[in-house]
Amino acid sequence: MSGIAMQRVWMIHIFVILFSDLAFSHVQEVMEDGKSNLAKLEARRFAKILYADAQQTENQANYDVRYYDIYLDIDPELELIDGHVDIDADVVGDAMDRLDVNLLDNMVVDSVIVLNQAVGFTHINHLVTVLLDRTYDTGEKVRVRIYYHGNPTQSGFGAFGFDTYSGQPMIWSLSEPFGARNWWPCKDIPEDKADSVDIRITVPANLIVASNGLLRSVTGVNDKKMVWWHEKYPIVSYLVSVAIHPYSIFSDSVEVVPGSKMPIDYYVFSDQLERAKRDYAKTKEMIEAFSTLFGPYPFHEEKYGHAQFLGGAYMEHQTISSLRKNVGQYTVAHELAHQWWGDLITCRDFGHIWLNEGFATYSEALWAEFAYGEEAYWAIINSKKYFGEGTIFVTQMDVSHIFSGNLSYNKASWVLHMLRHVVGDETFFHILQSYASDPRFKYGTATTEDFKQVCEEIFDRDLDDFFHQWIYEEYFPQYQFHYNVRDSSGFFVTEVNVKQMQTNTVMFHMPIDLFFGFDNGDTTIVVDNDQADQTYCFVFDRPPELVRLDHGDWILKTVTESHTKVAYPAHGSFPVDAISGFPNPFNDQVRICLELSKTGNVTVEVFNLLGQRVNVIHEGKLTRGKYYYIWKGDDSVGNRLPTGIYFCRFEYPNMRKIIKIIKSR
Numbered sequence: 001m002s003g004i005a006m007q008r009v010w011m012i013h014i015f016v017i018l019f020s021d022l023a024f025s026h027v028q029e030v031m032e033d034g035k036s037n038l039a040k041l042e043a044r045r046f047a048k049i050l051y052a053d054a055q056q057t058e059n060q061a062n063y064d065v066r067y068y069d070i071y072l073d074i075d076p077e078l079e080l081i082d083g084h085v086d087i088d089a090d091v092v093g094d095a096m097d098r099l100d101v102n103l104l105d106n107m108v109v110d111s112v113i114v115l116n117q118a119v120g121f122t123h124i125n126h127l128v129t130v131l132l133d134r135t136y137d138t139g140e141k142v143r144v145r146i147y148y149h150g151n152p153t154q155s156g157f158g159a160f161g162f163d164t165y166s167g168q169p170m171i172w173s174l175s176e177p178f179g180a181r182n183w184w185p186c187k188d189i190p191e192d193k194a195d196s197v198d199i200r201i202t203v204p205a206n207l208i209v210a211s212n213g214l215l216r217s218v219t220g221v222n223d224k225k226m227v228w229w230h231e232k233y234p235i236v237s238y239l240v241s242v243a244i245h246p247y248s249i250f251s252d253s254v255e256v257v258p259g260s261k262m263p264i265d266y267y268v269f270s271d272q273l274e275r276a277k278r279d280y281a282k283t284k285e286m287i288e289a290f291s292t293l294f295g296p297y298p299f300h301e302e303k304y305g306h307a308q309f310l311g312g313a314y315m316e317h318q319t320i321s322s323l324r325k326n327v328g329q330y331t332v333a334h335e336l337a338h339q340w341w342g343d344l345i346t347c348r349d350f351g352h353i354w355l356n357e358g359f360a361t362y363s364e365a366l367w368a369e370f371a372y373g374e375e376a377y378w379a380i381i382n383s384k385k386y387f388g389e390g391t392i393f394v395t396q397m398d399v400s401h402i403f404s405g406n407l408s409y410n411k412a413s414w415v416l417h418m419l420r421h422v423v424g425d426e427t428f429f430h431i432l433q434s435y436a437s438d439p440r441f442k443y444g445t446a447t448t449e450d451f452k453q454v455c456e457e458i459f460d461r462d463l464d465d466f467f468h469q470w471i472y473e474e475y476f477p478q479y480q481f482h483y484n485v486r487d488s489s490g491f492f493v494t495e496v497n498v499k500q501m502q503t504n505t506v507m508f509h510m511p512i513d514l515f516f517g518f519d520n521g522d523t524t525i526v527v528d529n530d531q532a533d534q535t536y537c538f539v540f541d542r543p544p545e546l547v548r549l550d551h552g553d554w555i556l557k558t559v560t561e562s563h564t565k566v567a568y569p570a571h572g573s574f575p576v577d578a579i580s581g582f583p584n585p586f587n588d589q590v591r592i593c594l595e596l597s598k599t600g601n602v603t604v605e606v607f608n609l610l611g612q613r614v615n616v617i618h619e620g621k622l623t624r625g626k627y628y629y630i631w632k633g634d635d636s637v638g639n640r641l642p643t644g645i646y647f648c649r650f651e652y653p654n655m656r657k658i659i660k661i662i663k664s665r
Helices: 037-056 270-279 284-296 327-336 354-371 374-382 405-423 425-437 449-459 464-472
Strands: 061-076 080-091 096-102 108-114 121-126 127-134 142-150 159-165 166-174 196-205 210-212 214-220 224-231 242-245 247-257 260-268 304-308 321-323 345-346 442-445 478-488 491-499 509-516 523-531 533-540 546-549 558-564 576-584 590-596 599-607 615-624 623-631 645-652 655-663
Touching: 080 096, 096 142, 108 121, 108 127, 127 142, 142 509, 159 509, 196 210, 196 242, 210 224, 210 260, 247 270, 247 284, 260 270, 260 284, 270 304, 284 304, 284 327, 284 354, 284 425, 304 327, 304 533, 321 327, 321 533, 327 345, 327 354, 345 354, 354 374, 354 405, 374 405, 374 645, 405 449, 405 509, 425 449, 478 546, 491 523, 491 546, 509 533, 523 533, 546 558, 546 615, 576 655, 590 599, 590 615, 590 645, 615 623
Parallel strands: 061 196, 260 304, 304 321, 345 442, 478 558
Antiparallel strands: 061 080, 080 142, 096 127, 108 142, 121 127, 159 166, 166 242, 196 224, 210 242, 214 224, 247 260, 478 491, 491 533, 509 523, 509 546, 576 590, 590 623, 599 615, 599 645, 645 655
């Protein structure tokens, strides 16, 4: 049978803790400033052409970009770019006598040079078609230089902006998904990464330029200076970044690989310096944590850092994330995680953006778990639940669908949460490290199918159903769960019926944890579920006190449940007088069971560690039998009590028993 095999499952209690700075990145709204109306108009215009722009031309499929050399002279007062870009490419398809390059029509192409001679070109429908000096055969190399100028327009989350901060120029880029073409000519397709890029920016001498890779030089000419950054690692066009302002700078360092320290550089607005030092304080620890979980920071021969900017979202620019001011630690963790998931390995096209955003969102939970433990992990992952419509795979190439917070971020993070449980912890982190280091994808691009292949290679089982239902189908399983217990000659037959009640999607194929709680312990049995109506039968030597479906909350689902009362054997007798609590530890409520061998006055009370009585569970006469009470962790007037240790005291004629109960949240 295809799909998911049953796996060993461990129990984990769900905890809840609140964080005031929970956030995800790209879904922040554009600032309402003097340019907001223009930005909205441009965004609508851009959305109309975005789907066509997302497709590479037949000509672009014939060449592979190896290198960009970007020269930009930026005038903050006129808000103009005047520059040229060299493009080195290999012909990998059919022979070609022209070369298509993406650049929006509002930018003016002045001339195109091939082998030191001007060649013809057209610039129509946001595409520059260069007429090469001759026909280039498969395997040949070609270099094209495009001279151009203009005022970049806004699109997506901004693309390129001329702003001011505290009366000083603040010039920035944010090119995802298809905004690189707004400000420089390139093959603006995520599938094609350049092997390296040089970024040379001329600006007024008082400004500081932050960009990708390592700073090579700063040279002055009169009242201007040219800043040269070099990115030695493969990089996709939308990750090329500039952030320009008279920044304050501070630094740290981290040892990612033994014996080699990497700089962490922060470019911040001067009035934000002290706040930024607090906001970014955990960055070093995060780099160390993710390097442990995913493999070494992928650009460790260069740097990592943050540049504050005024773009419409946070952005994981390669080696230099662009952040708005006043960020929380989970935003910092999210953008850092993108250096692995989005920068090291980039989604091959934006239909598979969950490989970037879902992974980074899930990394927020991993950081919480690494730094603060299971409670924090569950707080983050539970905040990402989404039960609405839509597929994680993006079918409409517009900004709102590509960067759907509910789908590309939240639900996608739950795919990884569920996958972790399906394959087990050890295998899951082996998968992440293998994926990050796989030469087929490292410093390259990947699709859902590529990641699925890695999972199956490590897990050694078929995961077709899992990835199809969660990535390409909508919604989630809606389980109706019923169990009954009956006596059969001293053994207790427990039948569990699971129905999938959703009507507008496929039947989900998932391993389901069935949790059976007994007064002397508990057990979890994993069943394979892929039908609309399935019944499972189990035989125990005592009746379960509690049966739960997916008690650990590892499946994105809803559950309605019911059960039939246990039929005890007529010839049986109650055990000696006893009290027990289940589950213990508990979070929402604990079920207190009394077993009485005779009639008598019974008192059941709850005390805290100080010996203070906080609640009375029962007080009065009871006959021989078995009784169940629910305590919700509250006091006598219904107020929730803090987590901690409590004692439940059972008093009965000539007998007193005390049990310890732990309230987990």
